Amino acid sequence: xxxxxxxxxxxxxxxxxxxxxxxxxxxxxxxxxxxxxxxxxxxxxxxxxxxxxxxxxxxxxxxxxxxxxxxxxxxxxxxxxxxxxxxxxxxxxxxxxxxxxxxxxxxxxxxxxxxxxxxxxxxxxxxxxxxxxxxxxxxxxxxxxxxxxxxxxxxxxxxxxxxxxxxxxxxxxxxxxxxxxxxxxxxxxxxxxxxxxxxxxxxxxxxxxxxxxxxxxxxxxxxxxxxxxxxxxxxxxxxxxxxxxxxxxxxxxxxxxxxxxxxxxxxxxxxxxxxxxxxxxxxxxxxxxxxxxxxxxxxxxxxxxxxxxxxxxxxxxxxxxxxxxxxxxxxxxxxxxxxxxxxxxxxxxxxxxxxxxxxxxxxxxxxxxxxxxxxxxxxxxx
Numbered sequence: 001x002x003x004x005x006x007x008x009x010x011x012x013x014x015x016x017x018x019x020x021x022x023x024x025x026x027x028x029x030x031x032x033x034x035x036x037x038x039x040x041x042x043x044x045x046x047x048x049x050x051x052x053x054x055x056x057x058x059x060x061x062x063x064x065x066x067x068x069x070x071x072x073x074x075x076x077x078x079x080x081x082x083x084x085x086x087x088x089x090x091x092x093x094x095x096x097x098x099x100x101x102x103x104x105x106x107x108x109x110x111x112x113x114x115x116x117x118x119x120x121x122x123x124x125x126x127x128x129x130x131x132x133x134x135x136x137x138x139x140x141x142x143x144x145x146x147x148x149x150x151x152x153x154x155x156x157x158x159x160x161x162x163x164x165x166x167x168x169x170x171x172x173x174x175x176x177x178x179x180x181x182x183x184x185x186x187x188x189x190x191x192x193x194x195x196x197x198x199x200x201x202x203x204x205x206x207x208x209x210x211x212x213x214x215x216x217x218x219x220x221x222x223x224x225x226x227x228x229x230x231x232x233x234x235x236x237x238x239x240x241x242x243x244x245x246x247x248x249x250x251x252x253x254x255x256x257x258x259x260x261x262x263x264x265x266x267x268x269x270x271x272x273x274x275x276x277x278x279x280x281x282x283x284x285x286x287x288x289x290x291x292x293x294x295x296x297x298x299x300x301x302x303x304x305x306x307x308x309x310x311x312x313x314x315x316x317x318x319x320x321x322x323x324x325x326x327x328x329x330x331x332x333x334x335x336x337x338x339x340x341x342x343x344x345x346x347x348x349x350x351x352x353x354x355x356x357x358x359x360x361x362x363x364x365x366x367x368x369x370x371x372x373x374x375x376x377x378x379x380x381x382x
Contacts, residue, residue: 003131004106005050006095008219009039009057009065009113010085012382014370015295015363018354019333022382027113028064031299033308038293039113040068045120046111047072049128054078055113056095058085083259089273090265093232093239097247100225107135109222110270115292116302122288129188130222130284133164139280140231141190141222144215145290150205153294153364155198155217155271159191159283193281196271215283218290221275231274239265239273295363296347296356300329318350329360354381 013019013026020026027039034041039055047053053074055065059081066079080095092110099106109131117123130141144157196217200208208214223231233240242261249258275281289305291298303315314322318332321339328345332338334352347363349356358366373381 002051002103002106003049003128004052004054004099004103004108005046005127006080006092006108006110007039007042007046007053007055007113008088008091008110009055009061010082010088010091011114013114013293015366016293016299017366017370018351018356018381019331019349025061025114026293028061028068031293032116032303032306037068038115039065040072042111042113042115043069043072043074045117045123046109046127049124050109052078054080054095054099056080056082056091058082060084083255083262085267086262086265087267088270089268090239090243090262092228092270093243094246094262096223096225096228096232097243098250100229101247101251104225106225107131107222108225108228110220112219112292115218115290116298117288117290118302118305119288122286123290125188126284126286126288127220127222129190130220130282133190133282133284134222134227135224137280137282138224138227139282140227140275140278141282141284142193142275143218143220143284143286145218145286145288146212147205147209147214147216148289150202150209151216152199152202152205154292155196156200156208156214157196157217157283158194158214159285160194160213161192163189163191164282188284188286190282190284193283196276215285216290217271218286219271219292220286221270227280228274231278231280235273235277295366296329296349296358297360297363300347300360303329327360 009027011025012022016026019029028037030037043053055078057065062079062081080098082091096108099108109127126143130143134141142157242265246258246261291302293299300315308315313327314325316330319337320330320332321337322330323341325340325343328343329347330338330340331349334350338348338350340348345360347358347360
């Protein structure tokens with residue numbers, strides 16, 4: 001039984017426009033002081049945990065992802081590409097079938113390439129614990145973290161009852177995790193799942209913050225390959241059968257046939273396809289600081305927590321002049337000075353060909369700008 005980590009590197013991050021575009025999606029951006037892209041930071045974070053690390057992405061992004069990962073010692077077949085984007089459900093089904101043909105006893109973890117993590121030890125412990133729980137219970141596992149504020153932009157997973165008993169817990173044999181990390185993973189509490197809730201109202205989110213039973217759904221999942229395929233076949237038999245045909249075509253060298261088969265698949269998230277339907281789900285409770293960087297407000301908060309804020313709690317990058325401005329995020333990326341006066345809680349992002357100005361408490365609405373530009377046919381800006 002070996003441990004494989006899949007890094008999901010898809011999407012474009014529309015709520016971080018104009019930084020994130022279809023040609024340069026969020027996971028290929030450097031959004032902190034380290035200078036690393038989010039994808040490379042994620043790969044470096046999970047390499048100590050796994051026997052193999054693979055990147056799951058669209059064919060159109062495969063070469064850009066490969067360029068970002070040079071020098072990490074990944075295998076030649078580290079990229080598992082979708083012929084075209086069809087959502088995380090088909091993508092993970094495709095990757096699981098590919099790995100299962102090579103290693104039927106594989107335990108697989110799925111992580112996102114575009115998340116921000118401050119406590120890397122806590123993150124690794126939770127990812128490894130989820131793999132251990134999934135393997136030992138022959139089920140699926142997810143990682144939830146305690147909410148730090150009543151978010152209306154994130155999904156939640158509810159837990160029930162007392163922590164599950166941990167007798168007989170084992171890390172996946174063959175994992176390269178250090179003994180200390182295995183020990184930390186074994187100590188991570190886990191619970192039975194009671195259901196998912198997607199982006200609740202503010203009033204409901206406040207209740208979740210108070211009750212302690214609702215955790216942010218991080219999208220960090222784990223499963224034995226055979227278990228995932230059983231659940232996928234139960235949820236959508238035609239999809240499971242088609243994915244098997246796609247993999248067979250690829251292994252026969254028929255990439256055009258694989259692409260034709262894959263094009264007929266409807267897009268669907270893995271959450272709704274598998275995880276919200278299964279009765280075999282364990283929730284591992286993580287204690288690390290985490291953000292999906294889903295908006296400029298999230299990006300600002302993450303960089304303040306990382307110590308990048310100045311005495312006025314501003315985070316600035318590039319040639320910025322800020323006068324009488326507090327708690328704002330100002331990025332001058334267009335090769336010119338950006339000067340702001342009298343702002344409080346505002347994001348100003350200059351990418352050179354576009355300028356975004358938005359109150360941080362309305363940062364989720366950046367997606368509406370992208371929708372408007374698409375309606376106008378301004379594809380060159382997307």
